[in-house]
Structure formats: C-alpha cells, structure tokens
Amino acid sequence: xxxxxxxxxxxxxxxxALQRQPVDMTPVWMMRQAGRYLPEYRETRAKAGDFMSLxxxxxxxxxxTLQPLERYDLDAAxxxxxxxxxxxxxxxxxxxxxxxxxxxxxxxxxxxxxxxLIQPDVSVDLDYVMNAVKTIRSALGGxxxxxxxxxxxxxxxxxxxxxxxxxxxxxxxxxxxxxxxxLHALLDKLADCVINxxxxxxxxxxxxxxxFDTWGGALSTPSYQAFSLxxxxxxxxxxxxxxxxxxxxxxxxxxxGAQWIEKIANIGADCVGLDWTVxxxxxxxxxxxxxxxxxxxxxxxxxxxxxxxxxEVKRVLDSYGDGDGHVFNLxxxxxxxxxxxxxxxxxxxxxxxxxx
Amino acid sequence: xxxxxxxxxxxxxxxxALQRQPVDMTPVWMMRQAGRYLPEYRETRAKAGDFMSLxxxxxxxxxxTLQPLERYDLDAAxxxxxxxxxxxxxxxxxxxxxxxxxxxxxxxxxxxxxxxLIQPDVSVDLDYVMNAVKTIRSALGGxxxxxxxxxxxxxxxxxxxxxxxxxxxxxxxxxxxxxxxxLHALLDKLADCVINxxxxxxxxxxxxxxxFDTWGGALSTPSYQAFSLxxxxxxxxxxxxxxxxxxxxxxxxxxxGAQWIEKIANIGADCVGLDWTVxxxxxxxxxxxxxxxxxxxxxxxxxxxxxxxxxEVKRVLDSYGDGDGHVFNLxxxxxxxxxxxxxxxxxxxxxxxxxx
Numbered sequence: 269x270x271x272x273x274x275x276x277x278x279x280x281x282x283x284x285a286l287q288r289q290p291v292d293m294t295p296v297w298m299m300r301q302a303g304r305y306l307p308e309y310r311e312t313r314a315k316a317g318d319f320m321s322l323x324x325x326x327x328x329x330x331x332x333t334l335q336p337l338e339r340y341d342l343d344a345a346x347x348x349x350x351x352x353x354x355x356x357x358x359x360x361x362x363x364x365x366x367x368x369x370x371x372x373x374x375x376x377x378x379x380x381x382x383x384x385l386i387q388p389d390v391s392v393d394l395d396y397v398m399n400a401v402k403t404i405r406s407a408l409g410g411x412x413x414x415x416x417x418x419x420x421x422x423x424x425x426x427x428x429x430x431x432x433x434x435x436x437x438x439x440x441x442x443x444x445x446x447x448x449x450x451l452h453a454l455l456d457k458l459a460d461c462v463i464n465x466x467x468x469x470x471x472x473x474x475x476x477x478x479x480f481d482t483w484g485g486a487l488s489t490p491s492y493q494a495f496s497l498x499x500x501x502x503x504x505x506x507x508x509x510x511x512x513x514x515x516x517x518x519x520x521x522x523x524x525g526a527q528w529i530e531k532i533a534n535i536g537a538d539c540v541g542l543d544w545t546v547x548x549x550x551x552x553x554x555x556x557x558x559x560x561x562x563x564x565x566x567x568x569x570x571x572x573x574x575x576x577x578x579x580e581v582k583r584v585l586d587s588y589g590d591g592d593g594h595v596f597n598l599x600x601x602x603x604x605x606x607x608x609x610x611x612x613x614x615x616x617x618x619x620x621x622x623x624x
Numbered sequence: 625x626x627x628x629x630x631x632x633x634x635x636x637x638x639x640x641a642l643q644r645q646p647v648d649m650t651p652v653w654m655m656r657q658a659g660r661y662l663p664e665y666r667e668t669r670a671k672a673g674d675f676m677s678l679x680x681x682x683x684x685x686x687x688x689t690l691q692p693l694e695r696y697d698l699d700a701a702x703x704x705x706x707x708x709x710x711x712x713x714x715x716x717x718x719x720x721x722x723x724x725x726x727x728x729x730x731x732x733x734x735x736x737x738x739x740x741l742i743q744p745d746v747s748v749d750l751d752y753v754m755n756a757v758k759t760i761r762s763a764l765g766g767x768x769x770x771x772x773x774x775x776x777x778x779x780x781x782x783x784x785x786x787x788x789x790x791x792x793x794x795x796x797x798x799x800x801x802x803x804x805x806x807l808h809a810l811l812d813k814l815a816d817c818v819i820n821x822x823x824x825x826x827x828x829x830x831x832x833x834x835x836f837d838t839w840g841g842a843l844s845t846p847s848y849q850a851f852s853l854x855x856x857x858x859x860x861x862x863x864x865x866x867x868x869x870x871x872x873x874x875x876x877x878x879x880x881g882a883q884w885i886e887k888i889a890n891i892g893a894d895c896v897g898l899d900w901t902v903x904x905x906x907x908x909x910x911x912x913x914x915x916x917x918x919x920x921x922x923x924x925x926x927x928x929x930x931x932x933x934x935x936e937v938k939r940v941l942d943s944y945g946d947g948d949g950h951v952f953n954l955x956x957x958x959x960x961x962x963x964x965x966x967x968x969x970x971x972x973x974x975x976x977x978x979x980x
Contacts, residue, residue, distance in 0.1 A: 445927045446928060491922070546845065568793075
C-alpha cells in the first residue's frame, strides 16, 4: 500500500498518548471491543460459521473490527484476529471445541517437537491476517489508528505445550523446571516469529502494536524475567520503529504483572498495559514517566449504573493524575454480557471527564 | 479439653516464627500437604467415599492430616477440611460433581437470599469440624502445632453467589457494582460466622489460624479494601488471641494480593501469606517487620530435580534474608502430580539451608 494513497489520520490522540505527547482528552479503546457483547458481532459471526472462519475472511474480520467504532467514539481500532494464529501456522492444527476454548491437534513437549516446528513465512502462511490488516486499514479511511497484535512467546507456549487452555500450566511448568533449555528453544523460535509477524502487520498498515502476555503473571519473578520478559524485550528490539513517516508505538501487557512494572518499563516498549488490580497512580509513580500506561478499569465495572460507571472512570483518571501518557482502557477484555449501552457511557465518560 | 491433659508442644518453631521470635531453623509446612499427591491419602479417601464424607469423619480426617507428618519433617499440621463448610451449614447444600469442583444447590443472589441464610451454631452445625480438630490435636500429642482455617468472606461469597467455581465472578461482580449493600450484608454475616468458626476451632485445639482469601486478588484496590480486607480485619479483631496460656497467631493469605501488602499487614494479623509471583525480600522491606511472612516458593518448582528444588529453596531463603519472622511454604497448594519424594527434598532443604 503506497504511502501517498493513504488518507491522513484524523484522530491521532491514541498514538500521541502512547508517546506521552499532549492530547486534548484521554484516548480510549477497549480490549475485545469487537466481540460477543455486540449483537451485530454475533450476526456477522453466525454468517462466517466458526470463529477461525471469521478471522480468515478479511471482509468479515474488517466488518467486526469496525462495528464498535460505529457505536462508540473510540480512539483506536484493533485488528480482529486470534492470538493462536502463529502456533497454527507452525503446524499445530488449531481448532475450537464449543464451550472448551482453543485446542491443538499436536502439542510441543520435547526438543524434537520444538525442532519440528515450521518457522512460518508470515506473508504467505499468515496471509489472511495481513489481508485483514490491509482491508481494515483501508476501510478506516484515517478515522482512527489501527492496532496490530500478537501473543507473547510465553503465552503462546502455554497453549502449545498444554494443548489448549490450562489452569495452572502444569505440563509447561514441569518443562520449565526439568528441561529449561527445551522451553528456551521454543520461546526463541516464537520470538523470531512474533517479530516477523508484527513487522509484517506494520508493513500492511498497523500503526501501533500490542503484545498480549496473558499468562506471564503465573510466573515467579526470576522465571518471569527469564521465560517471558526476556523474549518480549527481544521482540520490541526487533520491531519496525517507524513506518509511513510516523513512529509505530508498542504496548506490552502482562496480566497480573504490575509487581514487575519497573522491569517491564525497561524493555523499550512505549507503553505498558495494566490490569485492574493495581492503582494506576502508584504505578505511574514507580515508572516515573519512562513509559505511557494503558488501563486500568475493572471490566466488571461496566455492569454498574450510569453513575457508578462514570464514578469509576473518574477514579481511574484521578488516580493517573494530570499530564499525558495515559491511554484509557479496561484492565482486561470487555465481558460478553455487558449491555452495549454501558460501553457507550464508559467511552463518553472518559472523553468528557478528561477534556483538558 | 482441659489444659492440664494436653501434652507439651515439642516443636514450637512455627508458632515462634509467626510471632517473629528467634528459631533454630525456618519452619516449613505445605498448603494442601494432606492431599491427592500422596498415595496413602488416595487410599483413605477411597475408604471414605466422597470428599465431604472424608471431611465429616473425624477419624479419617485425622488420619489424612497426619499422613504428611509421617513422611516429612513438617513444622505444623493443618486441619483437613473444606473451605465451603460454612456456606453448607448456612443451608446452601454443598455437593461435588466429579471433575467439576464444588457446587451449591441454592445460590445467594438477592437481599432476601441473604436474609434467609441461617447463622449456624458452629459447635452444633459444624460439630464434625470441631470433632476433627479435637481428634487431630489429641493424636498429634504435642508433636507440632495444629492450624485451623477458614475461607475469607469474599472468597466464600464467590462460591455462594456464583453457585460454584468461577473464572471471573461475573454474577458476584455484577452484584458488587449494582447492589453493593446486598453484598455487604452477605459479607458481614459471613464475617460473624467465620469469627465464631475460628474461635470454636481454637477452643477445640487449633493453635494458629489461617484465613484463605483465594479470590481477593480478582478485585480492584478500592474493592479489595471494601469487600475483602475490611471483613478480614473484622475477623482478626474478633479472634481469641490467647488460649491454653499461649498466643494463637493468625495468618491472612490473599492470593495475587501482594500489591496491597502494606494494607494487609495493617489489619492486626500476625503473618501474611504470599504467593510465588513476588519477591519475599521486596515484600519484607515494604512491611518493615510489622508482620511475619509465609511463603513463597512456586509449587511447580517441586516438578524439578533435587538440585533445582534445593536451589529454589535457597533463592527464597536468601531473598527473605537473615532474621526471624519467616514461615517457609509453597505459594499455593502442592500440585496433585508432584512426586512425594520431591516434597521430602523440599522440606529437608528448608531446614538444612536455614539452620542458624
């Protein structure tokens, strides 16, 4: 997509906040904003058939990506896709069982299994993701920036080793304590792939990228450093920093990871995501302006009344305090049973209560 | 049980450490030390039939409580029971479905439901727990102290409102944001019951008590304070502080709660439990000797080799540093698939590597 055909970005509040530049009001988006809580999403998904068919159809993936922007005054769109596209492209055979979450036909449990993993050619093997990025970027017409994303190596490894979702990652942790070198080989392979994957998303039109480390918080401090953070640092170092004449900011988000905030803030990412279990103001003090912060309202607060939602937005804004570098978000994905009108109250409240 | 019939306590390392008094070596016990990882436990459990029948049979509950003490040089025994005895006694009808975890026949979803809850007479309605405490205490013969325990009001409420285990407590959180006064009424009723329950355990022979707040870490900071910590503070204030001429120390443990350590250390408990996601040395610095600390090795570290287990024990001991006030433990219950011999390596390593 040659630069000169791209429409100018009309709302750069999100990108500016990620770089701690002044904004007229705090930008806001919601993790999982394109999702099951929206009736129009459920309709499109029904058209597509199963979940992966929706991810693999660029037109439909674009449709659901834009749906929340029609309803709410959001400051960013996020690529509609799954975090497990990479392991699938590596040959593990991703599938979904109703009510069971993601599963893999093959698992990775030995050095030979790691060796056998295909290193995908992301522009070919994951072309459906790149097509979705291009289609969405074009359909956005410069309205708001598009966020690309990937799972972190550790988080991807949890599914690849366990064979699906897990409560306490026993098989993976056994590998970590018994054969750390096998796990390191897997994580390193994944880190290389994530770099290629995110950079290709950037080349196709993603204007910021987020690394989701959903399960890093299950680790001890030294293990987090060695098995999760180290590989995210490698990824951030390998990312394209500028594209289309503009910085491409990066966000890292370890759920339940704020105890390591000083270390996370140090890996070179522009922004660190926070879940809702910490005070964003305390965290801001600890990182001392080194990175922007994204978060951190309890997604369950959207179950409340208009006044309680507004109150919770105000509390988080007040906790962050004056100055720039805050991207408002929920501390985790929006729940599927939140009334859509409550998300509108939330988004509007962020803008209204933060207007400079 | 009149005092003069009780044998003297032969090993008071655990009780001393809880009160930050000098010890010859760091005391150690394991959460869920009486459990499925032990073949002898599985045998006793098979004899008993289902899980609750095991809890309700004082002789068998005593048998499984003592089993790990036969194998390992542990410094405390913990009452074998379930955290959901209280909601069961309140009339909710606890049952277990294979592979599904605990369930309740009735749930608590409204002010009327809270009103309808029976306030149990703990010495009558929970006599099977008290019988187990007396039987175990007598069988211990002063070998090591006996820990009594209860779930925290918030943690009990998660099961009572959701009707069983839950991933993100959506029904409960909806209540919290929509009808906080209903939830407060429930938590207050639970706190009163927990006080009676733990005090009766103490009168029957428990020499220390632990409050398990397994799910407090799912809350935001203000919600944790209002809906979990406040009620644990009420409980601690209501506990019998001395019995049989000896202090009865209390431990509070909020999993994923160390971000609130200063607040938790302030509620009057003698000791705060830590999961494995934080550095015990950092936490010790933050609480400045106000409480003893219990923890905090990753339970998955027991999957490792002898040398890696010993190394991890040493790392945690070094992190805590010199001085007293440390009770060694895993950061969560021992996994059911840990080889029993690895638990022995663990317990012995704590004593050997911490000997003063």
